[in-house]
Amino acid sequence: MTLDPNTFLAIVAMAVATALTRLAGAFFIRYISIGEGTREALDAIPPAVLMSVIAPTAFATGWAETIACGVTALVATRLPLLACVAIGVVTVVALRSAGL
Amino acid sequence: MNSENQFLLGTRAMLPIIVAAIPIGLVFGAVAAANGLSPLEVTLMSALVFAGGAQFVAMDIWTHPASWTGLGLAALLVNVRHVLMGASLGPRLAAFSPWQKYLGLLIMADENWAMSEARARTAPLTPSYYAGMSIPFYLNWVLASFIGAVLGAFLGDPAVIGLDFAFPAVFIVLVAGFWKGPSTGLVLMASAAAAILVHRYVEGAWYIAAGAAAGLAVALLAGRFGKTVPAE
Numbered sequence: 001m002t003l004d005p006n007t008f009l010a011i012v013a014m015a016v017a018t019a020l021t022r023l024a025g026a027f028f029i030r031y032i033s034i035g036e037g038t039r040e041a042l043d044a045i046p047p048a049v050l051m052s053v054i055a056p057t058a059f060a061t062g063w064a065e066t067i068a069c070g071v072t073a074l075v076a077t078r079l080p081l082l083a084c085v086a087i088g089v090v091t092v093v094a095l096r097s098a099g100l
Numbered sequence: 101m102n103s104e105n106q107f108l109l110g111t112r113a114m115l116p117i118i119v120a121a122i123p124i125g126l127v128f129g130a131v132a133a134a135n136g137l138s139p140l141e142v143t144l145m146s147a148l149v150f151a152g153g154a155q156f157v158a159m160d161i162w163t164h165p166a167s168w169t170g171l172g173l174a175a176l177l178v179n180v181r182h183v184l185m186g187a188s189l190g191p192r193l194a195a196f197s198p199w200q201k202y203l204g205l206l207i208m209a210d211e212n213w214a215m216s217e218a219r220a221r222t223a224p225l226t227p228s229y230y231a232g233m234s235i236p237f238y239l240n241w242v243l244a245s246f247i248g249a250v251l252g253a254f255l256g257d258p259a260v261i262g263l264d265f266a267f268p269a270v271f272i273v274l275v276a277g278f279w280k281g282p283s284t285g286l287v288l289m290a291s292a293a294a295a296i297l298v299h300r301y302v303e304g305a306w307y308i309a310a311g312a313a314a315g316l317a318v319a320l321l322a323g324r325f326g327k328t329v330p331a332e
Binding site for chain 1 (some may be wrong): 120134138154168170182187188263279299300309324
């Protein structure tokens with residue numbers, strides 16, 4: 001159980017940087033008057049962030065991932081979360097073992 | 101409904117995501133151990149940083165001795181999306197006292213944030229519900245990465261059993277829940293296009309910030325355009 005001083009400093013730097021990003025948005029939004037346009041823009045943030053995180057997997061990794069993402073999106077409107085994730089994971093494993 | 105029920109409701113909603121995070125945490129711990137971090141250092145990083153994406157990026161660019169400036173900057177870059185997420189979630193936290201709000205935000209990650217946004221569309225988000233989602237999720241991540249660091253090389257490649265796909269799948273299901281019509285489609289297309297383009301040509305994690313900004317820009321433009329049309 002060692003703790004290297006350089007490693008500890010790096011962890012603290014990462015923690016401080018991350019904490020700042022977590023607090024900044026909620027802090028600054030209090031000073032912006034939320035009209036209808038702002039509300040609509042804020043509502044677009046969740047899908048925009050999530051799409052950005054998954055886009056490289058969905059469209060730039062391989063056919064197995066792209067197809068599995070499509071299958072997951074198709075079942076997402078009808079089935080609960082866990083079932084959709086299971087279907088997505090099984091699909092990607094099947095397609096990868098098929099050589100895609 | 102009392103706060104104990106709210107806490108349990110939150111935990112139950114989060115449970116599939118907590119389960120899906122276990123292998124990711126184990127893999128992070130193993131990767132970090134392979135990079136020469138001790139179990140104590142791995143656990144400290146997961147507990148203090150608590151941001152899977154930034155932690156994996158840190159392992160990609162880890163040096164000996166560790167560079168606090170490079171790693172701090174990388175964490176800032178990967179996590180700059182939190183600013184937008186907090187701006188969106190902040191107004192939903194009206195029922196939180198100031199310390200509940202800022203303590204809650206300090207453990208806001210993609211997963212509990214997205215589940216909070218989803219919850220807030222159907223019911224007021226209470227501090228107990230948020231805690232019920234976030235505290236088990238947080239402890240699970242710290243514990244899984246500690247175990248991963250101890251087990252280290254005994255763990256195999258998560259891609260073999262498809263577990264690397266668990267989180268993309270979770271996020272796809274959550275995206276589907278935010279669908280509000282064609283305007284959402286425009287936002288998604290702009291975000292995907294910008295993210296893929298930047299991911300392809302720019303080193304590092306800029307693609308997430310670029311995709312989020314592109315989606316936000318399209319939403320702002322669509323809002324302005326949508327308002328001028330009925331006036332004509």
